[in-house]
Amino acid sequence: MELTKSLWTESDRIPFLDYLKSLKNNEKEDWARKMLNTRLPLLVLPTPRVNEMVKAIQKGDYFSFLELNIDDYYETIAIQGKLISMISDFEIQSKYLSTYIYKMENWAHVDIMSFTNIEMYKQKFIHLSDEYILSDKPFIRRLSLMILFQLVKDPKILPTFFKRLNQLKDETEYYVIMMAGWLLSECIIKYKDETLAWLKQNDLNEKVQNKGIQKCRESRRLSQIEKDELLAYKK
Template sequence: MEYKSINWNRENYLQFIEKLKSLKDEKYLEFHKKLVTTNSEIIGIRSPIVKDIAKNIAKGDWRKFIAQEIKGYYEEIFIRGLIIGYIKDDKNIVKDEIERFLPLIDNWGICDGFVANLKIIKKNREYFFDYLKKLIKTEEEYKVRFVLVTFLSYYMEKEYIEEIIKLCSQVKNKSYYLKMAQAWLISILFVKFPERTLEFLKDNSLDPWVHNKGIQKIRESIRVTKEDKELVKTLKK
């Protein structure tokens, strides 16, 4: 179906939702429900299909699409997030849309998939870094996870490492998915900057669970040498 030519209104938006429901894959639904905890109803549509739909909508009047009231389906929300990554627009507009979208995230799946599609951040690192530094100070779980995953996805460069280590250390929220994001970030830091991350692991104010989970993820990485895996093992709290 060609979505790029639709002049979105409430009537055709509701027809769109019915179309999404018709794309349900029961096996994928059962699989996905085991992976993601969300307050939204999961229809069960495979990711390549969802991405194709979002890409098509982004070529048309995407503003009218996202202006429609949300019905509350997982894929519906994910499509809105993906559209933001696909639109060819000014970085200021994209940042505004990111801000509007973040409150809709209540699970790691949409959070991480949203980040993965925001290629514009890689091209405008400095511009978005100031925004991310402010955003990480919030107490909202998935806004902070968004920042941490964005760091490990687009900011693993020497000029950002010291600030990222500092900001990661300041996250004290005890939610599971935030702590997992911290640990994931630490493991990627080690892959990219082993010596600096080793210093950090020797002396930090991280939650012990985060510290040890970070070491576990380092030891699970195929990009870390056997010797380094043994070394970090000795630094567990």
């Protein structure tokens, strides 16, 4: 099917879905469902194939594709997420994000959001993160942390990372805690002295702190001595 279109219309919906269904991998569906922990219908399309589709759609009028809101499968929502994360104009991107965040049904719908314009609109993304962390939806809170994770190379934002982690004192959702642990581990690895000094002065969520220490101890970026020293920070 030709995916690079000058305009997507409602008449393209069924042919597009038929094309996707023709690629379905029935053999791996049970495995993929367990891995993603999703209740959505699954096609189990290989990630490289999905990425090829995204690139082809993006070469045309992909905004008209997004307007179709093809939400039938895990993969069709993932394709939307990938396209939205590639939008260069933040205001337009925000418009589509405001709908997409309520479609996110599993951790992968969050983790595919690699924002190509995040450095250009750093402060606006931080404001989004501030907003999303207050949501009652766990995957929106996970996206709040995912946004900061993509900014972790900037030492000037370290206080923001610490503030965000402190906001999770009562967090109980597994997928939020996992992402918070990843963020904490990155802070420790990249800004070890500052982060450990902060940990000593703050009563962090026990599960977040222990997950962060665990991820550090699994990393190849720290020496064994450094890993052993982190055991003192386990709760």
